[in-house]
Amino acid sequence: MAGIRLIARLDVKGANLIKGIHLEGLRVIGDPREYARKYYEQGADEIIYMDCVASLYGRNNLTEIVRHAAEDIFIPMTVGGGVRSVSDVEMLLRVGADKVAVNTAAVARPELISEIATRFGSQCMVLSIEAKNKEKGRWEAYTDNGREKTGIDVIEWAKRAADLGAGEILLTSIDREGTRKGYQVDLVKAVSTAVTIPVIASGGMGGVDHLQQVTEEGKADAVAMADIIHYNRMTIGEIRKESLAGGVKVSRR
């Protein structure tokens, strides 16, 4: 059986790998290509590249970064940020992305999900949801890297997107992102039990116990991590080893 995927998430601004807290207060970490290669060598299952200012400026900086990364990284790459149309997707796939993550443009026009899924297959179409807690058990979807409210309920949106043909959901908790306090397990559980497509938990990974919680209680199919690996708190190899020792069925090796 397939295992839990360990995904390195690289948020990019311009030419730099950056990291924020609650998707804000972005701090420069370094060269995204070097970090991606490092994570590939450490045994990451996938790489996610997110251009965090693309939606704001209506453009995508990632083409060149992805093109170069694809030359020496032979694991799947998901790319998001500023994807607005089928032709944007085509361009990203052409330079070496395997999947695209869409948030803002899909909220504005949900049919885009179907258009992408029909043209390139559901497996290419990752719906990115940025969720913020409203009240107990309810979350609101945000766009533009956590800047804009939508009034849309996260669970309803996840279900609708799955019906429209999304192949996967990248679920980022704005409340937990960058805090190292652990994934928002109740959010992840609510979404992963509402849809049959895989759910990637993102935001809050501070240690292996968090990973264990979100996969066992939250039923996440994959976990995205940033802070913990960018700041060398743990390598992906160490995370994998500890997870396996703790009984989490992570994939590979």
Added chain:
Amino acid sequence: MVTLLDYGAGNIRSVRNAIKKLGFSVNEIKTPEDIFSAEKLIFPGVGSFGLVMQRLREKGYAEQIIRRIQADKPFLGICVALQTLYEGSEESPGVAGLGLIPGQIKRFPEGKTAVPQIGWNGITSQKFSPLLEEYKGEKLYFVHSYYASLTEKSADWTLATTDYGLEFVSAVKRGNCTAFQFHPEKSGEAGLKMLANYLASSFAETV
């Protein structure tokens, strides 16, 4: 020298990059006959079953692939390419596949496991292949909603199987024709090794 079958359906850059990384140069198809005459052919499947078959037929590639495989020339198919070797698929009812392997491609049942299968999974080899020689049970990368089932009619083709709620055929082989449901070009070092074995092998002997 390796020839990549690009039929304009999408991203085959990863396969191209992997071949380059392994130190081989890539040839392009200019005429349908190049498919038959190529020294080594890699057919990366991109898109739906119906779309791939439509492109192969429009371009006159389908009959050349069949001819090549029947002549037992080196062939490596990836992902949907494996599925096109069968007679048809639930993904695109009414569209005929290449028909080299008996049987229909089916969709994973809903509810049991997440569909599509996106992620890393192992394979269990059922017979010898020089491509899998150094394979030590590493997980490989799969992305698919449809699968080839194990049947008696197609048993002699089964190279490897994988469990995803049910056991399906994750690799097929007959003579010098091999196809993988997983993506060797996205499966890290273990996958690159399989590609390297294909590219390096002399194919002096057929099994």
